[in-house]
Amino acid sequence: MQFVTDQRTLLKELNFLQGVIEKRATIPVLGHLLIEAESNRLRLQATDLDLSLTTACEAAVAGKGSLCVPAKKLHEIVKSLPPAKVIFKVEENCVLHLTCERARFKLNGIGRDQFPDVPTAPAMAAQLPAAQLRQIIARTLFAAADQDSRYSINGVKLELADSHLRMVATDGHRLSLVEVNGVFGKELAIDAIIPRKAVGELARIAIDADGEIGFAVTENHVFFEAGQRRMAARRLAQNFPNYELVLPKENTRHLELDTNETAAALRRVALMADNRTHGISLGIKTGQLTLSSQASDAGEAGEMLEAGYDGEEVNTACSATYLQDFLSVAGSDRVRLELKDANTQFCLRPVEAGGINFTYVLMPIRM
Numbered sequence: 001m002q003f004v005t006d007q008r009t010l011l012k013e014l015n016f017l018q019g020v021i022e023k024r025a026t027i028p029v030l031g032h033l034l035i036e037a038e039s040n041r042l043r044l045q046a047t048d049l050d051l052s053l054t055t056a057c058e059a060a061v062a063g064k065g066s067l068c069v070p071a072k073k074l075h076e077i078v079k080s081l082p083p084a085k086v087i088f089k090v091e092e093n094c095v096l097h098l099t100c101e102r103a104r105f106k107l108n109g110i111g112r113d114q115f116p117d118v119p120t121a122p123a124m125a126a127q128l129p130a131a132q133l134r135q136i137i138a139r140t141l142f143a144a145a146d147q148d149s150r151y152s153i154n155g156v157k158l159e160l161a162d163s164h165l166r167m168v169a170t171d172g173h174r175l176s177l178v179e180v181n182g183v184f185g186k187e188l189a190i191d192a193i194i195p196r197k198a199v200g201e202l203a204r205i206a207i208d209a210d211g212e213i214g215f216a217v218t219e220n221h222v223f224f225e226a227g228q229r230r231m232a233a234r235r236l237a238q239n240f241p242n243y244e245l246v247l248p249k250e251n252t253r254h255l256e257l258d259t260n261e262t263a264a265a266l267r268r269v270a271l272m273a274d275n276r277t278h279g280i281s282l283g284i285k286t287g288q289l290t291l292s293s294q295a296s297d298a299g300e301a302g303e304m305l306e307a308g309y310d311g312e313e314v315n316t317a318c319s320a321t322y323l324q325d326f327l328s329v330a331g332s333d334r335v336r337l338e339l340k341d342a343n344t345q346f347c348l349r350p351v352e353a354g355g356i357n358f359t360y361v362l363m364p365i366r367m
Contacts, residue, residue: 001065001090003037005057007081007100013044013055014075016208016229019201020046020053021071032068034115037061037088045118046071049234051198052118056228066112069096077105119232121223124214126160126185130206130226132356133213136167136178137203139329139358143176144169144196152238156199158222160190160215168243174322175243179357190217193240198222198233205229246361248347251338255284255309256351259335262289263327265303269293270320272301279365280320284339285313293320294367316342317367323348326360 017033025031025048036043042059045052067090077098078086087099094109137156145153150172159166165180194202205226206213214225217235224231266280273280273293283290286309292302316339327335332350339346348360 001037001067002063002088003042003059003061004085004087005042005059006083007078007086008083009057010042010086011075011078013057014071014078016055016201016204017044017046017053017071018075019197019204020048020051022048029068029110029114029116031071032110032115033071033074034066034068034112036066036112037064039064045115047116047118049116050195051201051234052232053201054118054230065090067094067096067109068112068115069107069109073107077107119218119221119223121225121230121232122216122218124216124223124225126188126190126215127212128165128182128184128215130209130211130213132180132182134203134206135331135356136165136180137199137206139178139331139356140167140169140176141196141199141203142169142325142329143171143174143360144199145171146196150238150241152193152236152240155193155195155236157193157240157243158190160184160188162186162188168240170241170243173319173363175246175361176326177243177247177359177361179359180355184215190215190222192217192222193236193238194222194233195236198231202231205231246345247359248338248340248345248361251340251347253284253309253311253314253340254336254338255289255307256334256336257289257305257307259327259330259333259350262305262335263324265291265305266320266324266327269301269303270324272299273320277365278319278321279317279367280323281315281317281367283313283315284309286310314339314342316346316364318346318362318364322362326362330358331356 022030034045041056043056045054081100089097096107098105157168168177209226216223269291274295280293289305289307294300330350332352334351345363
């Protein structure tokens, strides 16, 4: 196998593959990526058995073939090279020789037959604009649990029909729900829980993609396609919590806030919040919201904000971190806080939806 490719082109694709590679792989081959030299391109593939990513880049191929090479080491080598042509040549015993200008490397690989098979994608059943998908993921992924014993919430629930998309994430203390209407396909009925890691990698693909991203689903996997990049993720088999039960139905008290002013005040007040709970108090009364915090070993802080509110006084509390997470992705100059009383979950939404319906539910805490 022998081929020549551009350092910058190859590095761009290797950057994407790094997110899939197991950092501490118990199975050695999972720390490798598969390189296949075809007629005029390289096909690159990485997997951790639950998540697989296949991509490609242009190359002048003098000899076809395939080889598995250590992913991290190849990435480090290519990253260190100047922006020039890189020559690859495989000799006996799966040894890869790499040359770029005056730099030379020899990298030990393993045979293609040791690399696990990855799921074959069916035809894409739906399409979603990449720019819209970026916004949807940004507003849901942060709320997903990470290594929770309730395995199903370590992912994001995707519901996709012909003209309706819904993505939901929760960690048991908060819930983020995004809904979009559009024309995504025909006769669609996708309902799957996608692992957190897979959604994070999909976000990286969407950031770099132009146009649309394809969706498809099988019994055990969900597939995404953007240009030459294809991703397959194993679906989480457990049942997602019935999130509709926690969506507030009687939150009749509403107040509007300036997003940037609230975020800035929250950052200041959070400096004196308890290190364990990160809790802050919210004092709501006509025309104003007062944020306050107190740490027994440090002191206290408080700040008053103007708010569009005309109702009974309410005093509640929540995690400053969880509230900051929402404000950072609200995508609107103003946000609306909706609540019933001090003890039930409250809801936050951007005032300017921009075609994306975003609902964030936050559980109050005891101070």
